Amino acid sequence: xxxxxxxxxxxxxxxxxxxxxxxxxxxxxxxxxxxxxxxxxxxxxxxxxxxxxxxxxxxxxxxxxxxxxxxxxxxxxxxxxxxxxxxxxxxxxxxxxxxxxxxxxxxxxxxxxxxxxxxxxxxxxxxxxxxxxxxxxxxxxxxxxxxxxxxxxxxxxxxxxxxxxxxxxxxxxxxxxxxxxxxxxxxxxxxxxxxxxxxxxxxxxxxxxxxxxxxxxxxxxxxxxxxxxxxxxxxxxxxxxxxxxxxxxxxxxxxxxxxxxxxxxxxxxxxxxxxxxxxxxxxxxxxxxxxxxxxxxxxxxxxxxxxxxxxxxxxxxxxxxxxxxxxxxxxxxxxxxxxxxxxxxxxxxxxxxxxxxxxxxxxxxxxxxxxxxxxxxxxxxxxxxxxxxxxxxxxxxxxxxxxxxxxxxxxxxxxxxxxxxxxxxxxxxxxxxxxxxxxxxxxxxxxxxxxxxxxxxxxxxxxxxxxxxxxxxxxxxxxxxxxxxxxxxxxxxxxxxxxxxxxxxxxxxxxxxxxxxxxxxxxxxxxxxxxxxxxxxxxxxxxxxxxxxxxxxxxxxxxxxxxxxxxxxxxxxxxxxxxxxxxxxxxxxxxxxxxxxxxxxxxxxxxxxxxxxxxxxxxxxxxxxxxxxxxxxxxxxxxxxxxxxxxxxxxxxxxxxxxxxxxxxxxxxxxxxxxxxxxxxxxxxxxxxxxxxxxxxxxxxxxxxxxxxxxxxxxxxxxxxxxxxxxxxxxxxxxxxxxxxxxxxxxxxxxxxxxxxxxxxxxxxxxxxxxxxxxxxxxxxxxxxxxxxxxxxxxxxxxxxxxxxxxxxxxxxxxxxxxxxxxxxxxxxxxxxxxxxxxxxxxxxxxxxxxxxxxxxxxxxxxxxxxxxxxxxxxxxx
Numbered sequence: 001x002x003x004x005x006x007x008x009x010x011x012x013x014x015x016x017x018x019x020x021x022x023x024x025x026x027x028x029x030x031x032x033x034x035x036x037x038x039x040x041x042x043x044x045x046x047x048x049x050x051x052x053x054x055x056x057x058x059x060x061x062x063x064x065x066x067x068x069x070x071x072x073x074x075x076x077x078x079x080x081x082x083x084x085x086x087x088x089x090x091x092x093x094x095x096x097x098x099x100x101x102x103x104x105x106x107x108x109x110x111x112x113x114x115x116x117x118x119x120x121x122x123x124x125x126x127x128x129x130x131x132x133x134x135x136x137x138x139x140x141x142x143x144x145x146x147x148x149x150x151x152x153x154x155x156x157x158x159x160x161x162x163x164x165x166x167x168x169x170x171x172x173x174x175x176x177x178x179x180x181x182x183x184x185x186x187x188x189x190x191x192x193x194x195x196x197x198x199x200x201x202x203x204x205x206x207x208x209x210x211x212x213x214x215x216x217x218x219x220x221x222x223x224x225x226x227x228x229x230x231x232x233x234x235x236x237x238x239x240x241x242x243x244x245x246x247x248x249x250x251x252x253x254x255x256x257x258x259x260x261x262x263x264x265x266x267x268x269x270x271x272x273x274x275x276x277x278x279x280x281x282x283x284x285x286x287x288x289x290x291x292x293x294x295x296x297x298x299x300x301x302x303x304x305x306x307x308x309x310x311x312x313x314x315x316x317x318x319x320x321x322x323x324x325x326x327x328x329x330x331x332x333x334x335x336x337x338x339x340x341x342x343x344x345x346x347x348x349x350x351x352x353x354x355x356x357x358x359x360x361x362x363x364x365x366x367x368x369x370x371x372x373x374x375x376x377x378x379x380x381x382x383x384x385x386x387x388x389x390x391x392x393x394x395x396x397x398x399x400x401x402x403x404x405x406x407x408x409x410x411x412x413x414x415x416x417x418x419x420x421x422x423x424x425x426x427x428x429x430x431x432x433x434x435x436x437x438x439x440x441x442x443x444x445x446x447x448x449x450x451x452x453x454x455x456x457x458x459x460x461x462x463x464x465x466x467x468x469x470x471x472x473x474x475x476x477x478x479x480x481x482x483x484x485x486x487x488x489x490x491x492x493x494x495x496x497x498x499x500x501x502x503x504x505x506x507x508x509x510x511x512x513x514x515x516x517x518x519x520x521x522x523x524x525x526x527x528x529x530x531x532x533x534x535x536x537x538x539x540x541x542x543x544x545x546x547x548x549x550x551x552x553x554x555x556x557x558x559x560x561x562x563x564x565x566x567x568x569x570x571x572x573x574x575x576x577x578x579x580x581x582x583x584x585x586x587x588x589x590x591x592x593x594x595x596x597x598x599x600x601x602x603x604x605x606x607x608x609x610x611x612x613x614x615x616x617x618x619x620x621x622x623x624x625x626x627x628x629x630x631x632x633x634x635x636x637x638x639x640x641x642x643x644x645x646x647x648x649x650x651x652x653x654x655x656x657x658x659x660x661x662x663x664x665x666x667x668x669x670x671x672x673x674x675x676x677x678x679x680x681x682x683x684x685x686x687x688x689x690x691x692x693x694x695x696x697x698x699x700x701x702x703x704x705x706x707x708x709x710x711x712x713x714x715x716x717x718x719x720x721x722x723x724x725x726x727x728x729x730x731x732x733x734x735x736x737x738x739x740x741x742x743x744x745x746x747x748x749x750x751x752x753x754x755x756x757x758x759x760x761x762x763x764x765x766x767x768x769x770x771x772x773x774x775x776x777x778x779x780x781x782x783x784x785x786x787x788x789x790x791x792x793x794x795x796x797x798x799x800x801x802x803x804x805x806x807x808x809x810x811x812x813x814x815x816x817x818x819x820x821x822x823x824x825x826x827x828x829x830x831x832x833x834x835x836x837x838x839x840x841x842x843x844x845x846x847x848x849x850x851x852x853x854x855x856x857x858x859x860x861x862x863x864x865x866x867x868x869x870x871x872x873x874x875x876x877x878x
Contacts, residue, residue: 004093007037008086009416015078016419018070031060032150037085039180048100049092052085055107059114068118072427077117079420081110146184147229154181155222162215171211175204178218192238196221199240203247210247217244315396315403316696320715322396323693327717329389331766334787336379338764341812343372397694405443411489411498412440414449418460422485425464432471432482433464439489444496448570448590452498455563459500459586460485462560467504467584477581479503491592495728498588507536507578515544536576540564571711573729589728591711597697599714601690601722602673604647606758606782606801608690610714611673611725612697618674619689627670636672636683643681645672675731682731688798691716697724709733757874758782758801762792762819763808763836768859772806775863781870789814789822796823804832804873806866809839809848817851824852832873836861 014030038053059081068074084107091098154177161173178200185193200218204211225238240248415437422435444452468474468483475481488499513527516538522530538544542561567574572590599610600619620638628635628642635642672683695714700706711726759781761772766787773783784799786792788811795802805823809816820833832854837844840858848856855869 004037004040004089007033008089011082012079012086012420013416015075015082016423018078019072019075022067022070024064024067027060027064031057031064032146034060034085035183036180037089039176039183042176042179046092048098048104049085049089052088052100052103052107055104055111056081056085059107059111062111062114062118066118074114074117076427077110077114081107081114084110146188147226150184151181151222151226151229154184155219155226158215158219158222162212162219167211170215171204171208174211174215174218175201178204181222190235190238192235193225196225196238196240196244199244199248203244207247214244214247217241217247312403312407315400316698318396319400319694320696322393323695323715323717324719325717326389329386333382333386335766336375336382338812339375340372340379342810343375407445407447408443409446409449410440411442411444411449412437414453414456415440415487415489417453418456418487421457422460422464425461429464430470431464431468433468434482434484435460436484436486438486442489442491442496444489444590445592451566451570452590455566455588456487456498456500458560458563459588460487462586463500463502463504463584467502467506469505496590496592498590499585500588501583501585503583506580506582506584507539507576509535509580512536512538519544533577536578539576540574573732591726597695598692599695599697599724600692601695601714601716602671602686603688603690603799604684604686606799608716608720608722609725610695610722611727612711613692618676620672620674621669622672623669638674638681638683641681643674643683645683645685647685675727677728677731680731688794757803757870758784758799759870760784760786760792760795760799760802760805762786762789762805762811762816764788764811765808768808768836772866775866776870779867788812789816789819792819793822796826804834804870806834806836809835809837809844817848820848820851820853834866834869836866 011030011033014026014033018026034053034057038050038057041047041050041053059078063070063074063078070078084103088098088100088103157177158174161170161177164170164173178197182194182197182201185191185197196218200214200221203214207214221241221244228238229235418437419435422433425431426433463485468485469477469479471481474483484503486499486501488497488501490497509532512535516522516535517524517527519541521538521541521544527535540560540563544561564574567588567590570590572588575587575589576584577587578584597612600613601608601610603609622636626636627645628637630642634645636645637643671686671689673686674681674683676682695716697712697714699712700710709726709729710723713721713723715721757780759776761769761776761783763769763772764787769785769787773785776783784795784802786795789807790813792805792807793814796805807816807819814822816835816837820835823831823833829852833852834855834857835848835853836857836859837848838859845856854873857866857869
């Protein structure tokens with residue numbers, strides 16, 4: 001039953017292709033699928049569904065034998081017969097109940113109509129037909145094909161069944177699979193295969209305790225039969241082995257009598273199945289060596305989506321915890337490295353004067369050397385720990401990938417429902433329309449896919465009714481009489497796109513404009529000024545329709561409005577483009593439900609933002625001299641085009657905000673974040689790239705009315721919350737802003753930009769940095785942290801709003817005194833720099849003062865003293 005929806009879809013797809021290609025092998029494939037459904041229904045006792053599948057199989061055999069022209073009328077009858085099985089089977093799957101008796105009467109009535117149309121009579125048994133030599137060869141080819149595919153898959157299933165430790169389950173599974181083989185043998189009129197399967201079933205009935213032995217014998221005999229057929233040897237020698245016959249020797253005559261009494265109804269069905277290959281089988285050439293290897297059987301199970309979501313949330317939490325752990329681990333490693341460097345410097349200082357030191361001091365130095373060895377051992381252990389951590393990250397990544405795949409499903413499951421709908425609409429409205437499906441293997445979250453059916457139905461019906469012209473009109477325009485509707489699905493960046501495109505008449509721009517004016521949505525003056533792109537947005541206004549009359553398909557003006565509302569509930573967008581005489585395209589964009597994404601975290605004027613890495617974004621670093629100025633606006637030449645520079649928070653940049661007059665500073669680098677789509681590119685000036693990492697994106701609570709350009713927020717390893725920007729949305733809003741030449745975005749950025757005093761703390765001790773940060777943040781300061789002078793200089797060069805610095809002296813790479821000297825050269829004498837050191841000697845204090853230190857504190861320090869000094873400095877600044 002699990003495979004039934006897929007089997008039904010295969011049947012429908014095959015039926016819809018018969019009018020264009022009624023190749024006998026395609027009809028044979030429909031017979032095979034119906035037979036497979038019948039076998040599955042028989043295995044679980046669904047006798048009415050079994051009979052429906054049998055009746056449908058018989059109908060296909062009529063078409064197979066007679067080879068009539070598949071016209072619209074016959075196609076309609078075949079689809080109605082298929083619907084009898086489909087509706088009954090779907091009802092059984094969904095509710096456990098079905099009205100099989102009504103469906104059986106309906107399909108038998110349809111069969112009578114098909115008999116009359118094809119001028120043939122149903123017979124209970126098809127007589128033996130002598131085939132011409134060429135057709136006998138084709139029959140052999142079909143047998144070869146089925147043994148290379150169907151029998152091979154069945155043998156693989158047998159292997160799986162025999163691995164089951166539960167003998168009862170093994171017995172039932174073995175019976176069901178052998179019955180399928182038996183049906184295949186009867187379908188092919190392959191007496192050897194039928195004899196083997198009947199002997200196996202008889203042996204299982206009389207010796208169920210020997211199910212494992214019988215199963216292994218069955219496996220060997222079926223494999224042997226397959227090899228004989230595929231190698232082209234004499235198939236008349238295929239027969240049950242003596243070992244299998246011995247296991248079936250209870251009472252053959254009694255068995256036959258029992259079968260007649262127990263399955264009289266089923267026997268009638270089986271008689272109809274025993275048909276020969278029809279005569280006049282078309283001669284075709286096939287390369288059977290090109291048939292692909294069938295995949296190994298897989299075990300599937302249904303899982304409630306809620307459990308997957310809960311599991312996904314747990315993995316997201318694990319990723320966040322892992323990022324925090326990585327940050328702490330990095331800080332731990334840096335602390336160890338700094339400690340070793342300090343020991344090394346201490347040893348350098350004492351090496352030359354070691355003999356002159358007092359004995360007690362020499363003993364202390366020796367003890368310190370032992371401590372250093374212990375630290376080095378700890379470093380070695382830490383290296384092993386790092387390796388374990390890397391393996392853990394790889395494992396977590398695999399968990400993410402597999403969990404994501406478990407939540408995704410191919411859009412083909414949804415899109416394959418539309419060919420039948422378009423075909424029925426064409427027959428109903430006398431239009432010739434072909435539906436093309438592209439990107440059916442695109443993966444989408446199943447929870448979202450289930451909600452897309454209604455919106456896509458509206459868009460396809462809209463394309464059919466408003467877009468595609470009648471055949472005579474299309475021909476008068478020089479078009480093919482058959483119109484085409486295309487559904488194209490693809491993933492791009494962090495979004496999934498559905499494009500519903502038709503090659504019809506396009507949107508009548510003037511008619512739409514008149515309708516908008518008629519509904520008082522715009523005045524005539526406003527309608528004349530508005531762009532075509534903006535005018536199309538009114539198509540989604542409730543009650544607006546360009547249809548000249550109301551029909552069952554359209555005319556009430558509610559379809560597109562409902563579609564837009566449904567898409568918005570999924571946090572998606574809907575856009576339309578059209579060209580007169582060539583067609584219309586509706587583009588539906590939905591966010592991929594990838595809660596864990598690689599994010600680029602950056603800083604703009606003291607505020608942190610993140611954006612998902614996609615093909616939409618790129619980074620570049622340019623010198624100020626490479627920027628162009630036009631009418632006080634700043635531009636950057638990118639791929640031969642001038643693109644405008646913006647501030648992410650305050651709109652278009654002006655020349656005085658970015659261009660310096662000092663020639664010595666014109667070579668300073670500026671980091672630009674480029675966002676682009678297929679047509680346009682814009683650049684945002686950012687201050688600093690903070691990190692690039694896989695992070696969890698948490699959506700905002702419904703109580704928070706977040707701007708549309710923010711998709712959620714992420715939590716960094718140090719606990720900071722960072723808003724995540726939706727690149728595509730921000731692009732659209734900036735382009736719209738440019739179109740209307742407005743001063744601000746249609747939906748203005750209202751992100752708070754801090755005006756608190758900003759303090760830079762530079763210390764190689766993690767404990768000191770965190771302690772100072774807590775002290776200052778409690779009283780309202782905003783804090784930046786650097787672990788040495790070199791990192792501190794990066795902040796000074798890139799962060800213009802820092803108001804004071806607290807700096808240690810002894811640090812790796814660049815010590816505090818070097819930082820003090822360089823910072824004075826860059827910021828001048830008035831910039832506050834407070835030195836905080838464990839050196840309390842007069843010489844150290846005077847040296848720092850001579851290099852320009854504003855004040856000097858020694859460790860340990862009092863919080864009050866530090867805060868008082870900062871307050872005095874802030875008062876002077878104000």
